[in-house]
Amino acid sequence: MSCRLAADNVLYGNPLFRWVYDLAGSALPCWLAYIIAGLVVMFIVVNGVLAGTAVLTWAERKLLGRFQNRVGPNRWGPFGLLQPMADLVKLLTKENLTPKGADRLVFNLVPILMMMPTLLVVAVVPFAMNTAVADLSIGVLYILAVSSLTILAIFMAGWSSNNRFALFGAARGVAVLVSYEVPVVLSLLGVVMVAGSMSLSGVVEAQAVPFLLVQPIALFVFAAGTSAELNRTPFDVAEGESEIVAGYHIEYSGIKFAIIQASEFGGTITASAVIVTLFLAGWQGPLASYLGWLWFLLKLGLVLFLFVWVRATYPRLRTDQIMAFSWKFLLSISLINLLATSLEIYWLRGAERALTTGDLWIMALMNLAIAAACLLVAGRLSQAKVRRVRPPLPVAASGTAAREAR
Amino acid sequence: MTIRTEPVTVNIGPQHPSTHGVFRLRVTFDGEVVVQVEPVFGYLHRGTEKLAEERNYVQVVTLTDRLDYVSSMTNNQAYCLAVEKLLEVEPPPRGKYLRTITAELQRIASHLVGVGFFLQELGTFGGTPLMYCFRSRERILDLFEMLCGARITVSYMRPGGVFADAPADFWPALATFLNAFPGELAELEQLILENEILMVRTRGVSPLPLDLAINCSVSGPVLRASGLAWDWRKVDPYDAYDKVEFQVPVGSNGDNYDRFWVRMQEVRQSLSIVRQCIAQIEPGPVRLPDLPLVLRAAPGKEAYGRIEAPRGELGFYLVSDGGVSPYRCKIRSPSLINLTVTEHLLVGWKLADMIVTLGSVDINMGEVDR
Numbered sequence: 206m207s208c209r210l211a212a213d214n215v216l217y218g219n220p221l222f223r224w225v226y227d228l229a230g231s232a233l234p235c236w237l238a239y240i241i242a243g244l245v246v247m248f249i250v251v252n253g254v255l256a257g258t259a260v261l262t263w264a265e266r267k268l269l270g271r272f273q274n275r276v277g278p279n280r281w282g283p284f285g286l287l288q289p290m291a292d293l294v295k296l297l298t299k300e301n302l303t304p305k306g307a308d309r310l311v312f313n314l315v316p317i318l319m320m321m322p323t324l325l326v327v328a329v330v331p332f333a334m335n336t337a338v339a340d341l342s343i344g345v346l347y348i349l350a351v352s353s354l355t356i357l358a359i360f361m362a363g364w365s366s367n368n369r370f371a372l373f374g375a376a377r378g379v380a381v382l383v384s385y386e387v388p389v390v391l392s393l394l395g396v397v398m399v400a401g402s403m404s405l406s407g408v409v410e411a412q413a414v415p416f417l418l419v420q421p422i423a424l425f426v427f428a429a430g431t432s433a434e435l436n437r438t439p440f441d442v443a444e445g446e447s448e449i450v451a452g453y454h455i456e457y458s459g460i461k462f463a464i465i466q467a468s469e470f471g472g473t474i475t476a477s478a479v480i481v482t483l484f485l486a487g488w489q490g491p492l493a494s495y496l497g498w499l500w501f502l503l504k505l506g507l508v509l510f511l512f513v514w515v516r517a518t519y520p521r522l523r524t525d526q527i528m529a530f531s532w533k534f535l536l537s538i539s540l541i542n543l544l545a546t547s548l549e550i551y552w553l554r555g556a557e558r559a560l561t562t563g564d565l566w567i568m569a570l571m572n573l574a575i576a577a578a579c580l581l582v583a584g585r586l587s588q589a590k591v592r593r594v595r596p597p598l599p600v601a602a603s604g605t606a607a608r609e610a611r
Numbered sequence: 612m613t614i615r616t617e618p619v620t621v622n623i624g625p626q627h628p629s630t631h632g633v634f635r636l637r638v639t640f641d642g643e644v645v646v647q648v649e650p651v652f653g654y655l656h657r658g659t660e661k662l663a664e665e666r667n668y669v670q671v672v673t674l675t676d677r678l679d680y681v682s683s684m685t686n687n688q689a690y691c692l693a694v695e696k697l698l699e700v701e702p703p704p705r706g707k708y709l710r711t712i713t714a715e716l717q718r719i720a721s722h723l724v725g726v727g728f729f730l731q732e733l734g735t736f737g738g739t740p741l742m743y744c745f746r747s748r749e750r751i752l753d754l755f756e757m758l759c760g761a762r763i764t765v766s767y768m769r770p771g772g773v774f775a776d777a778p779a780d781f782w783p784a785l786a787t788f789l790n791a792f793p794g795e796l797a798e799l800e801q802l803i804l805e806n807e808i809l810m811v812r813t814r815g816v817s818p819l820p821l822d823l824a825i826n827c828s829v830s831g832p833v834l835r836a837s838g839l840a841w842d843w844r845k846v847d848p849y850d851a852y853d854k855v856e857f858q859v860p861v862g863s864n865g866d867n868y869d870r871f872w873v874r875m876q877e878v879r880q881s882l883s884i885v886r887q888c889i890a891q892i893e894p895g896p897v898r899l900p901d902l903p904l905v906l907r908a909a910p911g912k913e914a915y916g917r918i919e920a921p922r923g924e925l926g927f928y929l930v931s932d933g934g935v936s937p938y939r940c941k942i943r944s945p946s947l948i949n950l951t952v953t954e955h956l957l958v959g960w961k962l963a964d965m966i967v968t969l970g971s972v973d974i975n976m977g978e979v980d981r
Contacts, residue, residue, distance in 0.1 A: 373621075442963070516736045
């Protein structure tokens with residue numbers, strides 16, 4: 206007995222899935238083979254992401270240490286590499302508290318709901334040629350839809366914890382995340398238009414010129430939006446440990462806290478993977494068919510490093526300033542980007558209705574110029590707020606003068 | 612249509628990462644805006660003033676270490692000045708210079724802590740600027756360790772001078788610090804001084820008008836940020852401050868940025884004072900040789916010794932009844948007096964600004980609660 210997978214199945218493009226399916230299908234009923242093959246792929250993806258998360262927690266702590274003239278974790282294992290294990294064991298042995306007066310069901314659902322979008326996003330990201338779990342034809346839309354689920358988890362956490370700091374964090378988080386959805390969607394629209402495809406592998410294949418150059422504004426808006434969604438500085442108001450201690454997850458302890466942290470770090474990985482796919486040409490590079498995964502990993506590491514760098518450097522903005530940044534600045538530049546991109550596509554594409562590499566280079570030059578102009582204008586407009594407009598503060602020479610002045 | 616909102620009362624502290632110890636604020640918020648603020652303190656009360664009445668004049672020095680525990684040297688200095696006024700004695704010049712050097716080093720260390728935590732409260736993740744500050748502060752604490760064996764609770768000064776001369780290897784170590792520190796300070800300034808996010812977060816936030824500052828007898832960098840060049844080192848010089856040249860940085864509108872800026876500039880001035888003291892200091896005794904072990908002042912005599920501590924005017928008011936210990940010891944701590952403007956500074960601003968403003972006032976609970 207042999208099972209045939211329909212060619213229009215979303216998992217048809219995944220060679221591992223097909224291989225397991227064929228293998229299991231030779232001995233088992235088709236429906237069971239389908240489930241087993243799915244579980245195998247899921248197992249690999251989920252554990253891959255979690256292992257990546259563990260490595261990222263170590264790398265981030267190590268890098269932050271270096272940024273801050275510290276050593277970082279170095280006790281457990283070579284270069285402190287086993288530190289994530291130690292953290293995990295510590296958190297597992299902690300008491301798993303549910304506060305009095307909390308909504309138990311909602312409260313305990315939150316860690317699962319936080320983790321889910323992170324893992325779901327990975328399903329459509331191609332790590333190398335033909336390696337996405339499911340190469341959806343609406344991949345970009347799927348990512349946007351799934352990643353906005355985090356809002357729900359944050360709101361549930363804040364509401365169910367019966368803690369005012371958590372409520373503050375949730376209110377801030379929801380306000381920020383909802384305002385960042387709009388510019389992020391608009392920025393990805395430009396990418397999709399240039400690529401002419403919503404499938405992530407389609408976008409990667411369309412990047413004869415990395416969209417980093419073709420869509421610089423979109424990259425900036427998307428990176429800002431994702432760092433807001435991931436609660437990373439300068440947009441980490443929902444956690445704001447110096448103000449509202451830990452924000453929405455203040456009441457979580459033990460394994461629930463571990464899962465929330467893991468989903469945050471995992472979210473950083475998936476967001477970086479999406480950035481690599483959409484803007485840095487994904488697995489493309491020399492010998493892409495063999496070394497695609499290596500290029501992907503290198504680019505992923507670069508983006509993650511930039512995320513850590515920003516986190517180590519910047520102070521936090523206030524909630525209203527973040528919203529103003531989103532609505533006044535990001536929204537306008539993403540609209541400008543959208544307009545510019547659509548006009549460019551309209552002019553450049555020929556009778557065959559496709560963009561050539563030369564067209565992409567022309568677009569890259571134009572869009573880089575537009576991005577520079579946007580930054581200059583925005584910088585000029587906000588100069589009064591961020592730059593020193595008054596002369597340097599006076600320095601009194603001596604106290605006698607001060608006494609006379611009084 | 613207006614949406615009905617309900618005020619929320621939240622206890623910020625006493626266990627909170629940004630309250631500089633065990634400070635508690637009962638805050639009523641409307642959304643995120645502060646509508647009412649009630650500072651509650653006393654969690655760190657140890658009865659220092661009463662304890663001082665039970666110990667002799669020299670023993671009280673160790674109590675002063677524990678007042679403002681991030682600037683113990685200046686606490687020692689203020690107390691010793693008060694006792695010297697009471698006894699009508701004056702320390703020898705080398706003692707004065709050593710006091711000035713250590714007090715200025717302590718001012719640098721204390722301002723670095725203040726600025727570091729201020730920036731931490733602005734939300735720099737994991738406190739990168741804080742670590743920059745602490746790197747330099749560690750060097751200063753190491754120098755203190757060479758002087759007296761302690762890093763925080765130094766008890767280095769005594770009525771009539773300092774308790775021991777600096778060891779021979781102190782001076783090269785100090786020179787090393789003075790060479791390295793400007794570079795570290797420049798790194799910190801490059802990282803954060805004109806950062807755009809810092810600017811939008813602190814410029815124009817919680818301004819303190821000068822007349823209110825004077826009426827509430829606010830002192831120190833908080834007062835100077837509001838625009839008055841009032842510094843006891845200039846107005847009423849003590850120790851070796853009349854022999855050194857320095858400037859008093861003042862702000863213009865007393866907002867959070869000015870308070871931060873004034874501290875950063877004062878660090879530079881302190882550095883120059885230390886350099887001048889090193890150039891001027893000469894060999895000699897460091898403490899009055901003929902002082903008895905147990906000091907006694909004339910009965911009925913009183914004295915008020917004050918200095919410009921890193922946080923403002925620190926004063927010790929001593930009354931003697933002729934006994935071996937002060938009859939009364941009243942401490943005028945700058946942090947407590949600077950807290951009187953809390954309500955004016957915080958009401959009407961957001962939760963995030965509130966935390967930053969507290970950091971910019973730079974209180975120390977050991978001194979507030981005593």
